[in-house]
Amino acid sequence: MMKVAIIGLGLIGGSLGLEFSKNHCVYGLDNNQKHEELALQLGLISATIPFEKLHEMDAVVIAVPVDKIPNVTKEVLDSITDKTLVFDVGSIKENVCNSIKNHVNRKQFLATHPIAGTEFSGPNAAVKNLFTNKVNIICEKQLTDTKQFEKFIHIMGSIPMRYVFMASAKQHDKHIAYVSHLSHISSFMLGKTVLEIEKEEETIFNMAGSGFESTVRLAKSSPNTWTPIFLQNKKHIINSLDEYINNLQDFKKMLQKSEQENIYNSLKETNRIKEILP
């Protein structure tokens, strides 16, 4: 049984607390006192812990919004000894990896990205089995002490996840911009476009079931979570947006010219996604 502290008790931090509590002593802290109280009530953590005591932990998990992760991680690394593992669970990896790359305790740190979530946020959003059978991307494992990495695997051990290793945090951020962040923006802007035209909300509701519901699902996501993600990864996201907008404009031109065969081929080619995501 290890002592694990979680900083940031929202959807991800809270859900990790639920899992870790099965086998470990879980402590928590959050700069929102109500979140701490709620996390205690909901059994996400067994006690709160002040920042000054984090050095007593076997592991510290950084689960704050992505724009706060670099500073919080640096402060935690400043305050621990070589007996503590620190890992973050943010969806951007280059900002935190760069900010602590020369830190004396760099080898105590592991950059992780468990790809899981719902459109809800805060301690109330914490759910069991959020991470079950999901992918966890580990970046720059080569810079983490082997013993600390083994401890990480031990702590995460009770959660069945598929681990993927990426040597470069920058590569992670580029790929995730396309596969995750662009999906969220396409969904948010689809929701916005439909809301603008459909002043009578009844029409949207009446026509639901038409494919709109699944494509717009991500537009229910929390602006508190996603505004910093988009800003932190803006370079890669802007590239992906440019390519997405180009593809939409090309499609529009084909439609304008009624290019039946080209439209068919474009759709058919994209059907390849069936083989990758069956």
Place this chain on the structure above:
Amino acid sequence: MMKVAIIGLGLIGGSLGLEFSKNHCVYGLDNNQKHEELALQLGLISATIPFEKLHEMDAVVIAVPVDKIPNVTKEVLDSITDKTLVFDVGSIKENVCNSIKNHVNRKQFLATHPIAGTEFSGPNAAVKNLFTNKVNIICEKQLTDTKQFEKFIHIMGSIPMRYVFMASAKQHDKHIAYVSHLSHISSFMLGKTVLEIEKEEETIFNMAGSGFESTVRLAKSSPNTWTPIFLQNKKHIINSLDEYINNLQDFKKMLQKSEQENIYNSLKETNRIKEILP
């Protein structure tokens, strides 16, 4: 027990056959002979029927691809008497309504759009309960004979659906462009953009679960079904695409300038979709 013929034995026609077979004698025809044989084997219909015998039916359902619906409907209306109801189930309504608006048998016809589907196509895609609790949009009901409309309700009676009436087929096509067709294009182009950048398909698979799967689901849809839909409704779709692209470009500009508050507000405002589609 009524005699109902279905022209076009794909996903929609086949699934209707399954439902109607519970209470009626269901006949089918398809210009693809293999589809007819398959529909018989699968029990979607109890017999095939030649076009020349359609006038013997109580009702004829037009379930061919949307670009074929106007002509097929016209030919069927040419060949029946006032004892037969004809209704189509296509996802575009203006083309068929306009093409038969002056037909001597116009009052025998009902324009319907049961909003249901999957990404699969052909007789093998036919499934039970495809229409259960879905919306069925009826256009221009005012132009259909009351007795024929009552027959329609009788035939559809065993399927629990929510009926929505729109006096104007043009209004239907405009709304459906935003709520359904734009969703499909945004999904297809998202799939295309990600496939182009992610040459290594493993990366897509590894990063699945990141929201990409739900937003790209519609990109698995059949090009045979969707190419004609996009072309038939191109005017309204191009308008919706223009607004969607504008919103994406505005979002990109906010990102470029790191306008945190504007991005937050845009996402927050779009969250309203939660209240409409809970």
